[in-house]
Amino acid sequence: MDNQLRCDFCGTDAVLWGYxxxxxxxxxxxxxxxxHGEPRDWAACDFCSSMVECEDTMGLETRAINAxxxxxxxxxxxxxxxxxxxxxxxxxGLFSMFWARRTGARYxxxxx
Numbered sequence: 001m002d003n004q005l006r007c008d009f010c011g012t013d014a015v016l017w018g019y020x021x022x023x024x025x026x027x028x029x030x031x032x033x034x035x036h037g038e039p040r041d042w043a044a045c046d047f048c049s050s051m052v053e054c055e056d057t058m059g060l061e062t063r064a065i066n067a068x069x070x071x072x073x074x075x076x077x078x079x080x081x082x083x084x085x086x087x088x089x090x091x092x093g094l095f096s097m098f099w100a101r102r103t104g105a106r107y108x109x110x111x112x
Contacts (some may be wrong), residue, residue, distance in 0.1 A: 005109070008098075009060050010047035010067040017049040018042070021101040030099040036103045042098060049106055057095060064091045 005015040021038040044052060051059045067086055 005043045007048050008047040009044055010063050011071060012045045014045045015043040015109055016046045017044045017106045019044060019102055019106050020104045021098065022103050028100065039067060060095060061091050078085040
């Protein structure tokens with residue numbers, strides 16, 4: 001099992017930052033369903049952290065979807081493909097939970 005930290009936004013292992021979140025086992029309800037997140041802080045690479053700091057939600061969602069496409073070999077899927085749409089819904093729900101449960105400023109996890 002891989003115990004290395006990964007960016008919770010794009011999946012890279014180049015994690016530098018942590019974001020405190022309210023730690024709860026309570027489900028998070030979205031308009032598309034229920035999200036069950038882990039009661040822990042989130043990790044972010046420098047690039048994703050810069051988008052969080054600028055509140056670039058669309059940029060984060062696009063980066064996450066593109067990272068998923070690369071990781072699964074789905075890079076040639078067309079926008080609107082069923083699997084991509086479903087993954088986009090999951091990403092939107094998880095990121096909505098992040099924004100709603102964020103409790104403070106980012107903190108440095110490790111130096112480059």
